Amino acid sequence: MPASSTFSDPFIAAAVWTGLAALALTLLLSLQIIGMRMTLSRRQRAEARALARWRPLLNAAIVGDAPATLPPLLRADRLPFLRLWVHLQGSLRGEAGEALNEFARRLGLDEDARTMLARGRRAARLLGALVLGHLRDRRAWPELLRLADQADNTLSLTALWALVRIDPEAAAEYLAPMFVEREDWALSHVAGILQQASGPAAAVLARLLPGLDEAKLPRALRIAEALRITLPHKVLRTALASAAVPVVIAALRSVLTPDTIDQVRALLAHEEWQVRVQAARALGRVGERADADRLVALLGDPEWxxxxRAAQALLELPSLRRADIEALCASLTDRFAADMLAQVMAENRPA
Structure with missing residues (x-):
């Protein structure tokens, strides 16, 4: 059949042109992938050269042997250098970290980081915030405050971390109320950021707690718990006496001293089983030998x-020895109570 007659059929012609178009697109995609791989390969080689050039100098600075004269930091080396510098800072403390700070300042990287923070793309701003936090650069404070209020959680939390590194006391005054309000921020992240400002944060939380409404109080108490902050007795007593179950539960989790032990004992009989769970745990932390009978009574609670938790608390009581617990288990007449205590003892038996 002649070729002209073949292409005169519209269906065959459409199929041919569709195939040619698909082939052309495949070739273009292949060329693009090859180009991307070549670009990535060049970038990786450039980064490897930068690291090979600067890692020995940074290592020398860490041990206090930085050269008197530093080579210029090429523009292509800046990002690999900063990523390496931040990585090293994350594992250093004290004089070694300050030596790296001085090294970065000699290269003018504090100014570069402030520029990245103000005008860079998202990844550059994240890196700039990390660098400025490690440098404790007070001049970056206003820009970090602006970024801390962004909707981007990763960017805002990184800026908040940098603020704490720069000035823990000033940051605690600003951050503690914000962390109470922003329930979209995970408590683990909040605690990690405030850890370096736990003292100032404790003072701010103690001042905030009496004025908070019951909707915000549980989160504030959970922040105090995560930071292992010992709250003022008056604040804790008020929270333990609240009619709101979430507040009472959060307050029980914050009990670290025996000053409120009478309220904790009373809450062992609370109608809500979640409260009884936390009361048992709190008694395990701060209870006395006489509290063993109260915890034994909870071994018969209808809630598993x-x-x-009552069995665990018995094992945690500092005044009870292992032999005392074993004798107590043997004396129990309630089969469910005895089984529960035996199970927890087995879980805590030394390997």
Whole structure:
């Protein structure tokens, strides 16, 4: 059949042109992939050269042997250098970290980081915030405050971390109320950021707690718990006496001293089983030998979690030895209570 007659059929012609177009697109995609791989390969080689050039100098600075004269930092080396510098800072403390700070200042990287923070793309701003936090650069404070209020959680939390590094006391005054309000921020991140400002944060939280409404109080108490902050007795007593179950639960989790032990004992009989669970755990932390009978009574609670936490609390009581617990287990007449205590003892038996 002649070729002209073949292409005169519209269906065959459409199929041919569709195939040619697909082939052309495949070739273009292949060329693009090859180009991207070549670009990535060049970038990786350039980064490897930068690291080979600067890693020995940074290592020398860490041990206090930085050269008197530093080579210029090429523009292509800046990002690999900063990533390496931040990585090293994350594992250093004290004089070694300050030596790296001085090294970066000699290269003018504090100014570069402030420029990245103000005008860079997202990744550059994140890196700039990390650098300025490690440098404790007070001049970056206003820009970091602006970024801390961004909707981007990663960017805002990184800026908040940098603020704490720069000035823990001033940052605690600003951050503690914000962390109470921003429930979209995970408590683990909040605690990690405030860890270096736990003292100032404790003072701010103690001042905030009496004025908070019951909707915000549980989160504030959980922040105090995550930071292992010992709250003022008056604040804790008020929270333990609250009619709101979430507040009472959060307050029980914050009990670290025996000053409120009478309220904790009373809450062992609370109608809500979640409260009884936390009361048992709190008694395990601060209780006395005489509290063993109270915890034994909870071993007969209708809720499994209450029985389990009561058994754990018995093992945690500092005044009870292992032999005392074993004798107590043998004396129990309630089969469910005895089984629960035996299970927890087995879980805590030394390997």
């Amino acid at each position: 979690w209450v029985r389990y």
